[in-house]
Amino acid sequence: MTYIQRVLAQLKSRDPDEPEFHQAATEILTSLAPVLERHSEYEKAALLERFTEPERTVIFRVPWVDDRGTVHVNRGYRVQFNSAIGPYKGGLRFHPSVNLSIIKFLGLEQILKNSLTGLPIGGGEGGSDFDPKGKSDGEVMRFCQSFMTELFRHIGQDTDVPAGDIGVGGREIGYLFGQYKRIRGEHSGVLTGRGLAYGGSLVRTEATGYGLVYMVEEAMRCRGDGFSGKTTVISGAGNVAIYACEKAQALGAKVVAMYDSDGYIYDKDGIKLEVVKEIKERERGRIKAYAERVKGSEYREGCRGIWNIPCEVALPCATQNEIDEASAKALVQNGVKYVGEGANMPTTLNGIAVFQQAGAVFLPAKAANAGGVATSALEMAQSSQRMYLPFEEVDRKLKSIMVGIYRAMDGAACEYGMRGNYVAGANIAGFVKVAEAMMAQGIV
Numbered sequence: 347m348t349y350i351q352r353v354l355a356q357l358k359s360r361d362p363d364e365p366e367f368h369q370a371a372t373e374i375l376t377s378l379a380p381v382l383e384r385h386s387e388y389e390k391a392a393l394l395e396r397f398t399e400p401e402r403t404v405i406f407r408v409p410w411v412d413d414r415g416t417v418h419v420n421r422g423y424r425v426q427f428n429s430a431i432g433p434y435k436g437g438l439r440f441h442p443s444v445n446l447s448i449i450k451f452l453g454l455e456q457i458l459k460n461s462l463t464g465l466p467i468g469g470g471e472g473g474s475d476f477d478p479k480g481k482s483d484g485e486v487m488r489f490c491q492s493f494m495t496e497l498f499r500h501i502g503q504d505t506d507v508p509a510g511d512i513g514v515g516g517r518e519i520g521y522l523f524g525q526y527k528r529i530r531g532e533h534s535g536v537l538t539g540r541g542l543a544y545g546g547s548l549v550r551t552e553a554t555g556y557g558l559v560y561m562v563e564e565a566m567r568c569r570g571d572g573f574s575g576k577t578t579v580i581s582g583a584g585n586v587a588i589y590a591c592e593k594a595q596a597l598g599a600k601v602v603a604m605y606d607s608d609g610y611i612y613d614k615d616g617i618k619l620e621v622v623k624e625i626k627e628r629e630r631g632r633i634k635a636y637a638e639r640v641k642g643s644e645y646r647e648g649c650r651g652i653w654n655i656p657c658e659v660a661l662p663c664a665t666q667n668e669i670d671e672a673s674a675k676a677l678v679q680n681g682v683k684y685v686g687e688g689a690n691m692p693t694t695l696n697g698i699a700v701f702q703q704a705g706a707v708f709l710p711a712k713a714a715n716a717g718g719v720a721t722s723a724l725e726m727a728q729s730s731q732r733m734y735l736p737f738e739e740v741d742r743k744l745k746s747i748m749v750g751i752y753r754a755m756d757g758a759a760c761e762y763g764m765r766g767n768y769v770a771g772a773n774i775a776g777f778v779k780v781a782e783a784m785m786a787q788g789i790v
């Protein structure tokens with residue numbers, strides 16, 4: 347058994363009920379084999395055992411009262427995974443599916459993603475099994491206040507800086523920040539994704555979606571190609587999906603389909619993004635309403651069918667494991683050339699293998715969706731300096747970071763003899779820096 351196989355076997359037997367975490371750890375560790383061949387000292391220092399074990403995990407009770415006076419109890423999490431290169435940084439996810447396995451997989455991914463940005467931020471993730479869908483603003487506020495009443499003692503602008511993720515957007519960040527400020531009595535950069543009126547950064551809302559498209563654009567540019575006229579399918583209709591659509595359309599792509607968790611819309615003439623924004627951002631409604639408002643478009647119940655729509659570019663931007671082997675095969679058969687992961691781990695391991703064997707350009711999440719956290723780090727810098735950068739400047743920095751990440755993972759893949767394998771390239775490029783920092787800091 348190799349060192350990597352032993353570590354994977356150990357973590358599976360220690361925490362057998364964490365399939366998403368096992369999936370992420372397997373993908374990452376197996377691609378690090380050539381790095382470990384060059385660095386036999388890592389095994390002696392139990393580097394992989396330490397890398398896959400969070401520095402700290404906090405699980406807590408979140409009681410709150412709904413509008414009818416009924417008391418509910420949800421579960422809150424914060425996994426502070428790795429602070430070797432900077433304070434913990436990562437999202438908060440509010441979704442009924444949230445459990446420790448999902449939070450650990452997101453946190454592990456975040457370590458490498460944050461390292462890839464080239465900025466000094468460590469990795470973490472948190473959230474709750476609370477479902478903001480269908481709740482009133484008052485209920486969401488009371489939940490957020492209760493959540494922060496425990497979380498505040500574990501976070502801080504130099505310790506751990508959470509941000510949004512699924513179910514946590516501007517409204518939730520506002521309520522969480524308000525409660526932190528009230529308890530601590532300080533106005534600091536403890537959360538990113540804040541509103542512009544109270545310390546947020548321009549471009550943060552657009553950053554993950556825009557960044558994803560900037561990276562796909564760079565991959566295309568390196569192949570003498572571009573977005574212009576390319577039929578594109580985007581899953582999700584949330585923050586990442588909407589701004590990926592906006593930037594892809596600005597570069598000339600024809601986006602024909604999007605979905606929310608109930609079903610998908612198909613518009614052969616190209617999605618009218620203003621209508622999607624009206625439904626999802628302003629009304630907090632269901633994507634189904636699009637087909638009622640836009641003539642010639644269709645709505646279909648269920649999500650999987652979206653991957654049967656022929657397209658050259660696929661941007662999964664909703665959630666983990668949206669593209670399985672069968673969906674990947676359907677995409678390949680229909681001629682997909684570029685797959686850029688906006689969501690975290692949206693493609694199963696078998697699905698990734700299908701894309702790679704078919705020679706499609708596959709850009710993995712930890713690189714392709716790093717634009718959000720990169721802009722969050724720029725928000726942290728602006729907070730510390732008590733100043734704001736203009737939109738164009740943040741956007742320019744975002745684009746240059748995404749191009750830099752593409753080059754870093756491309757370079758690492760080439761250096762280790764796996765040209766074009768960006769999964770391995772991103773894992774290696776992100777890991778090398780974290781490993782070096784961990785080795786320098788001793789056995790901690």
Ligand code: NDP
Nearest residue numbers: 511512513554582583584585586606607664665689690718
């Ligand atoms: P949002 O909550 O804004 O949107 C999520 C979208 O995906 C919604 O349209 C939602 O549908 C849909 N969705 C969620 N779960 C499922 C499911 N099980 N099946 C089908 N559709 C689903 O989240 P974000 O856009 O912020 O995040 C999307 C992904 O991007 C996540 O994987 C997140 O971790 C990742 N990400 C986000 C970043 C950010 O800056 N926001 C940064 C990096 C990664 P519905 O409307 O019905 O709820």
